[in-house]
Amino acid sequence: MTVSLKDVAERAGVSIKTVSNVVNNYRHVTPAMRARVQLAIDELGYRPNLTARHLRKGRTGIIALAVPELGNPYFAELAGSVIDVAAEHEYTVLLDHTGGRREQEVLVSQGFRARVIDGLILSPIELETEDLLGRDQDAPLVLLGEREYDLPYDHIAIDNVAAARTAVRHLLDLGRSTIAFLGARTDRVNEPSHLRLRGWRAELKAAGLPAPDSLIAPTGGWDHANGADAMNQLLDSGVTPDAVFAYNDLIAIGAMRVLSERGLRVPEDVAVVGFDDITEGRYGAVTLTTISPDKQTIARLAVRSVVNRLLGTGDPVGNGSRELRADFRLVERESTLGRRRGGH
Amino acid sequence: MTVSLKDVAERAGVSIKTVSNVVNNYRHVTPAMRARVQLAIDELGYRPNLTARHLRKGRTGIIALAVPELGNPYFAELAGSVIDVAAEHEYTVLLDHTGGRREQEVLVSQGFRARVIDGLILSPIELETEDLLGRDQDAPLVLLGEREYDLPYDHIAIDNVAAARTAVRHLLDLGRSTIAFLGARTDRVNEPSHLRLRGWRAELKAAGLPAPDSLIAPTGGWDHANGADAMNQLLDSGVTPDAVFAYNDLIAIGAMRVLSERGLRVPEDVAVVGFDDITEGRYGAVTLTTISPDKQTIARLAVRSVVNRLLGTGDPVGNGSRELRADFRLVERESTLGRRRGGH
DNA sequence: CCCAATCTGTACAACGTTATATACGTTGCG
DNA sequence: CGCAACGTATATAACGTTGTACAGATTGGG
Structure with a gap:
């Protein structure tokens, strides 16, 4: 039912890795070969299995956004913006709400469906500094909102x-x-x-x-x-x-x-x-x-912060915390x- | 950094599969062995890698919910309910919004970040029957809302x-x-x-x-x-x-x-x-x-429909479509x- | 006390992908 | 012309997990 690289490779009469190279737009593939493989891909309707790709690459392409309550339009609208900005960076958003309860916030910050996400944007209400001290997750964390923490995580808010x-x-x-x-x-x-x-x-x-x-x-x-x-x-x-x-x-x-x-x-x-x-x-x-x-900017800063840390670009001090400010107006x-x- | 079954196995002096058996609560593991392995697990702070598990099992544990617009409180509130119900079934929700645009709806229905999701709950606005005819996804699809389609998918709505x-x-x-x-x-x-x-x-x-x-x-x-x-x-x-x-x-x-x-x-x-x-x-x-x-019921029916089809339980006619009705009141x-x- | 049945744990392959190392041609340059 | 340098494709080994097949240990009945 589901068609893999192997199937495409057999059809095109090439090796699996060559198909992979075509799919990933690697250089060093002759146009003729590329065309031949692409034909097989189209004929079979191949689509990459992201789970396998992510196992291999160690990334899932998913970032989580945890807000207190989706029923609050502010967070719903913010979530919408985050989804859009994430899509621009080719990330998908996994959404959760914590009800503003500390217990849930801790759970989310600690692992959230362990290792299925690359990064986390969290808007805490009751979470305390000590809850984040023992965090041994490798996934980057970004904090949103009014709370202030003295911790090595980016924090995004208006003044x-x-x-x-x-x-x-x-x-x-x-x-x-x-x-x-x-x-x-x-x-x-x-x-x-x-x-x-x-x-x-x-x-x-x-x-x-x-x-x-x-x-x-x-x-x-x-x-x-x-x-x-x-x-x-x-x-x-x-x-x-x-x-x-x-x-x-x-x-x-x-x-x-x-x-x-x-x-x-x-x-x-x-x-x-x-x-x-x-x-x-x-x-x-x-x-x-x-x-x-400025919700747009908040969403943009949050997603960028996560993505940059994942890519290792942007802030040279990979571990430092930054206060990122978005504008507001009356x-x-x-x-x-x-x-x-x-x-x- | 990240600890795998292999690490735990070495520490406990057993095979990888035995650790896996403990993790998954398989029978035929002596209490003594179970305790020994559990100790190693705790000491190393092992947590299963869901990506790998899902590659192996063919399931991701994620279902997608696509609504027209999160800014509309109805959909935001519904999304909240779906997230909660999904959590009860140990599923996580990946959220997307289509803007009610047919193009986006088709995209989502066809694959949505191909193969990373087990099932899809879609609330369409402009989607037409023919858009769903060519759908060759194996992930179960459930439709929500006012639109009517003559297609082999469950449809959940009030009257x-x-x-x-x-x-x-x-x-x-x-x-x-x-x-x-x-x-x-x-x-x-x-x-x-x-x-x-x-x-x-x-x-x-x-x-x-x-x-x-x-x-x-x-x-x-x-x-x-x-x-x-x-x-x-x-x-x-x-x-x-x-x-x-x-x-x-x-x-x-x-x-x-x-x-x-x-x-x-x-x-x-x-x-x-x-x-x-x-x-x-x-x-x-x-x-x-x-x-x-009754948003609660709509969410419940939608998630159950997806989960049941994934488990192969519930409706014996695996392919048939069903009209599931939720209540309403003035x-x-x-x-x-x-x-x-x-x-x- | 022996053989079958059961219980416990292990080795190995597989899921579908990408990274590494390498083989095999081609060029290019002195 | 010979050797380095490069471009192209391939085989193989992972990523971390679970299913299958099986081996060794234990038990029970006759």
């Missing part, structure tokens, strides 16, 4: 502190002064690593405003429901901010729903800024002002500016 | 006609009579395969109402922007429906945004029903009534019922 400050500044410029933060981590010890929260604090301080904990609404997760819960909790606690900066767009949108339910207008009563720039934010009843990370929409007259 | 009729009936029950359809295909010849449109027509007819083409708004794609465009086009054409049934949730949400921009209230002026039940629909200013397909929310008093 989260600067981005958060930009968002808060935008709200300050609009004359808001009581700016809540929605979506802080509560389950981790090293809260300092929460860069967006740090940016929120820094910008408020720079403006001479207080940044009390009462304005911080923690969440257990990062989706609509968590945003709604956090907003309710904040309002129930007696605090009524005139602006909200959310950890991500899903939380922001969940919060906006609650504001609407409680009769508060966005942005007149409460202005809202999110983070991620997912498509969803562009089509609500009130479109969402948000920080837009996209101003109705949740802070209000709806422009004239409709569409 | 789209019935679902569409349920949605339209809901609108009729609310007293609406001018019900538009948003998101018809215009670029295909065999429009008859558009089951949701068929259901819309059938239910209107059953109610003794006309189903004129003027109430059908075609779209070029299936996202928010297409829905917004279609809604604008429909209203610009002078038609003002009192209800809209959209091909999917993204189109419905895009349409709702336009309705709001044009000063039409949902549901008072125009009631809206979507299709897919994506999370996004639960958190807008007006939550979306929608048809909710989820009634504010876009048809209005917002309940009392807020949250």
Whole structure:
């Protein structure tokens, strides 16, 4: 059923290796010979067995991408970009999601279906530095996102502190002064690593405003429901901010729903800024002002980092870690500016 | 660096095959021997090379899932489910997206990184029957979604006609009579395969109402922007429906945004029903009534179909095609019922 | 106590590919 | 003309695993 090099070789009356040479476009093959072999290949419909090739070469041509949750459009969109960029480099993407659970993240970082992948792009949530210390995988690892590690792996992210400050500044410029933060981590010890929260604090301080904990609404997760819960909790606690900066767009949108339910207008009563720039934010009843990370660049940097390490090119210091930065920009929409007259 | 059966065998002072037997839990291995080998395995930190195993066994343990667009939350959520179910069966998922382009779909169906995958789950948009006729892949193929093919492959979907009729009936029950359809295909010849449109027509007819083409708004794609465009086009054409049934949730949400921009209230002026039940629909200013397909079941059926054919179990007629149906239900929310008093 | 049946472990080949070394022609140059 | 240098194709050995066939050890029944 399945046709191998051997079959083609027999048909063309040459050796197996010659067929292999033709398939791999090696030099030192006469055009006549090439044509003859190619004919046999076409006639038999030969296609290389990648498993065998990879066993021999020690590479599989597959890189894994592990994100917390595919249901979060940010990660789904990012995954789409990674798949496309990987394809440009002739790599295929094996996708996994960790649910943001440390246990799963460790599992993935340690081996992930051992040795079937050449490299790994991981977007961790709960993973800790020590989880990666004992890693003896030869497959290159690239880390994505907000977390910071002092480890010899490339890390790709936007400048989260600067981005958060930009968002808060935008709200300050609009004359808001009581700016809540929605979506802080509560389950981790090293809260300092929460860069967006740090940016929120820094910008408020720079403006001479207080940044009390009462304005911080923690969440257990990062989706609509968590945003709604956090907003309710904040309002129930007696605090009524005139602006909200959310950890991500899903939380922001969940919060906006609650504001609407409680009769508060966005942005007149409460202005809202999110983070991620997912498509969803562009089509609500009130479109969402948000920080837009350059997902294309993030995907490109991540794939390139893995591929370069595999090829041994690029960074001469093969083991050093690098901080690779992607751009971001503030996209101003109705949740802070209000709806422009004239409709569409 | 990488430790193989050979290394373990040398350390334990046994043959390679004995180590293999231990690894694979074969019977006829004395407990003493098993312990001795296991010790060596642990000491050296041996882990099987899956590439080699798969070359030998002819299976890779990887199934591919190809969806039109990961940016569409429906497919992202479905992909998440497929990954989970596949993991239960000890399969890993390789993910690709086709952009809904026929060319890509054909490519994927024909080989997709030839021979590296054991099976394929494909959700086609533009693919035609003849594209699959010449398929000589041995990897089992399962088709997902609305399209109908007369081909020897399992097909998994909900009853789209019935679902569409349920949605339209809901609108009729609310007293609406001018019900538009948003998101018809215009670029295909065999429009008859558009089951949701068929259901819309059938239910209107059953109610003794006309189903004129003027109430059908075609779209070029299936996202928010297409829905917004279609809604604008429909209203610009002078038609003002009192209800809209959209091909999917993204189109419905895009349409709702336009309705709001044009000063039409949902549901008072125009009631809206979507299709897919994506999370996004639960958190807008007006939550979306929608048809909710059982994604879990779809994922389960799809993976099982592939796995069963690989194992040769299940369906005794190995070549026959089967129509596997998943359930759906109508989820009634504010876009048809209005917002309940009392807020949250 | 012997022979057959069973249990335990081993040697070898194979999966399909590519790398290495080599054989055999051709050229090219002094 | 002779020898080096090169271009072209081949045979053989891996990559790491598992299936097959078999050898040696153990057991059981008569």
